[in-house]
Amino acid sequence: MASNNLMIGLEIGTSKICVVVGEGRPDGTIKILGVGQAPSRGVRKGEIVDFETAMKCVHEAVVDAEQKSDVMIRSVYVAVAGSHLHSFNNRGCVMLPEDRDEIDERDVEDVKINAREVSIPAQNAFLHSLIQHYHVDGQNGVLNPIGMLGQKLEADFHIIHGVRTRIQNAIRCVKELPLDVEDVLYADGAVKQSGCLALGGDHITNDISMGLRIPMARAEKLKIEEGSCVLGNCLPGEMILLKDDSGFAGKEIEREMLNTIIQLRVSEGFELLKRRLDEESYLSYLGGGIFITGGCSLLNGIDHLAEEIFEMPAHVAHAQTTWGVTSAVEDPQFSTAIGLVKFAQVMQTDRPQRGLGRIFGRLFSGMR
Numbered sequence: 001m002a003s004n005n006l007m008i009g010l011e012i013g014t015s016k017i018c019v020v021v022g023e024g025r026p027d028g029t030i031k032i033l034g035v036g037q038a039p040s041r042g043v044r045k046g047e048i049v050d051f052e053t054a055m056k057c058v059h060e061a062v063v064d065a066e067q068k069s070d071v072m073i074r075s076v077y078v079a080v081a082g083s084h085l086h087s088f089n090n091r092g093c094v095m096l097p098e099d100r101d102e103i104d105e106r107d108v109e110d111v112k113i114n115a116r117e118v119s120i121p122a123q124n125a126f127l128h129s130l131i132q133h134y135h136v137d138g139q140n141g142v143l144n145p146i147g148m149l150g151q152k153l154e155a156d157f158h159i160i161h162g163v164r165t166r167i168q169n170a171i172r173c174v175k176e177l178p179l180d181v182e183d184v185l186y187a188d189g190a191v192k193q194s195g196c197l198a199l200g201g202d203h204i205t206n207d208i209s210m211g212l213r214i215p216m217a218r219a220e221k222l223k224i225e226e227g228s229c230v231l232g233n234c235l236p237g238e239m240i241l242l243k244d245d246s247g248f249a250g251k252e253i254e255r256e257m258l259n260t261i262i263q264l265r266v267s268e269g270f271e272l273l274k275r276r277l278d279e280e281s282y283l284s285y286l287g288g289g290i291f292i293t294g295g296c297s298l299l300n301g302i303d304h305l306a307e308e309i310f311e312m313p314a315h316v317a318h319a320q321t322t323w324g325v326t327s328a329v330e331d332p333q334f335s336t337a338i339g340l341v342k343f344a345q346v347m348q349t350d351r352p353q354r355g356l357g358r359i360f361g362r363l364f365s366g367m368r
Contacts, residue, residue, distance in 0.1 A: 007348070008065070009340025010058070010076040012048070012170055014202045015220075015295070016040050017057045019065035020334060021073070022341035024348070030341055035334060036065025046081030046196065048169045055173050062177065075180035077340040080127070080170050084163040085196045089132070090115050093154045103136065103145045107153050115157040125164040128185075132156040185343050197276075199269045201296045204262055211261045212253055218242060223299075228259045229266050230301035266302060270309040289313035295333035 007030070011018045019036040038060035042050030066073055092115030094107055112129055120126070134142035135154040145153055171181045201223075208227075209219035226240050234255045244250030277283050289312045292302060297316045306314035316332060 006071060007341045007344035008073050008076045009079070009337040009344065010061075010174065011079045011336045011340070012043060012046075012054065012058065012173065013040055013081075013336075014043050014046055014200055015205075016333075017061035018334060018337045019061045019073070019076070020337035020341050021065050021069040021071050022338070022345075024345045030338075030345060032338070032341075033071060034065055034067075034069025035337075036061045036063070036068060038064060045083065046200070047084075047166055048173060051169065051173065055176055058173055059177055062179070073179065075182045076174060077182050077185055077344045078170055078174055079185055079336050079340055080162065080167055081196055082162065082166055083196055084166050085127070085160060086124075086162065087158060087160045088118075089156060089158050090118055091154055091156050092116075093152065096151050096153070101149050101151060103148050103150060103153055105146060108146060108155075111153050111155045112157065115155060116159060118159075120161050121163075123163055123165070124161045125167060126159065126161050127167065128160045130158040130160070132158055182344065182347075185340055197269060197272055199265075199272065201294075204265045204296070207261050207265050208258065212251075212258065214242065214251060214253075215248060218245075218248060222253065222258065223262065226255070226258060227262045228300040229263050229305040231256065231259055231263055234259070262299065263305065266296070266299065266305060267309065270306055274310055283310070283312075289315060291315050291317040293317045293332040293335040297332045 005024045007022045007024060009018075009020045009022070017038045017040050021033045021035070022030045023033055024030055038057045040054075041057050042048060042053030042055075043057075048054045062073055062076075065071075092111040092113070094110045094114055096103065096107060112131075116126060116129060133140065133156045134145045135156075136142050136145050136148050136150040137152050139150075142148070174181050204227075205216060205220045205223055208214070208223055209216045212219070212222075214222070222240070222242070238255045240253045240255050240258065242248075242251045242253060274283070290306050290310050292306060292314060293316070296302065303314040303316050317335070
């Protein structure tokens with residue numbers, strides 16, 4: 001199999017490490033060859049807090065992916081997360097020299113650089129600059145200005161940055177294995193706003209564990225198998241029996257209490273997100289409504305709860321234009337890693353192929 005057709009996405013999550021191996025096809029689709037997973041340890045709120053432990057977990061997930069896909073993994077695209085990530089929108093502007101009036105690739109690159117000439121905290125690094133709109137001599141809605149005639153090129157960019165050392169920790173965790181880090185990735189498309197809430201499925205599990213006084217492993221299983229975001233749909237006094245196990249005496253759990261714990265925590269996350277979007281008045285841009293993905297999107301009724309809070313349609317989504325391992329394609333908990341594979345496909349199409357033996361420790365700024 002040609003190595004330049006292979007693309008591997010790696011997500012270092014709080015609850016799991018996920019590695020997706022994809023193969024690009026001539027028709028633009030991606031075949032998922034295999035998915036590797038390992039429990040995530042040494043990671044808290046999406047950030048590495050125990051380097052050695054996290055590195056071992058990444059290694060386990062990579063080996064699992066290699067065995068399931070029959071592919072030797074040499075390089076990966078890594079997703080980064082954490083509350084240290086921030087974003088803003090800014091417009092860049094360049095004037096063409098008097099002896100030239102045709103816009104070329106240099107001008108497009110210059111306007112991107114100009115847009116990034118803003119002050120960010122000294123400890124931060126630029127992660128991505130995502131194009132929103134081009135403007136040529138005041139003409140709006142330009143999709144590709146290269147080849148157009150004009151004297152003034154402007155471009156609106158969505159710029160994402162984060163704490164340099166925290167981003168580099170994720171890169172080092174992979175390169176120590178050793179694997180090459182082809183790129184680091186955060187956001188997609190013509191983005192208006194992006195960010196990261198340090199609130200996820202592990203918080204729900206922790207609440208269940210504390211509230212019902214059961215071990216974390218049992219709480220996670222209970223959340224997945226029995227949990228719901230919908231209240232009032234169960235019979236009064238309906239109970240869930242947790243069977244005894246090694247080190248656990250067994251217990252009966254009131255179903256409505258379990259659902260209440262889940263509903264409160266998920267509601268908190270949605271309310272925090274809504275307030276953040278309201279600050280910039282970006283909810284009006286969501287013509288298609290809310291799309292929910294990731295492992296927590298599998299919670300029963302989460303789309304209905306989102307509709308109540310955001311007051312617009314909500315949908316549970318998974319990766320598109322992919323095929324292969326059915327469980328991976330249809331399971332939204334793999335959305336981030338599959339998104340990395342799709343990003344890799346775009347990058348391999350848009351820029352020259354690079355040797356797999358070359359190590360990339362820099363932070364690439366570009367469109368996903």
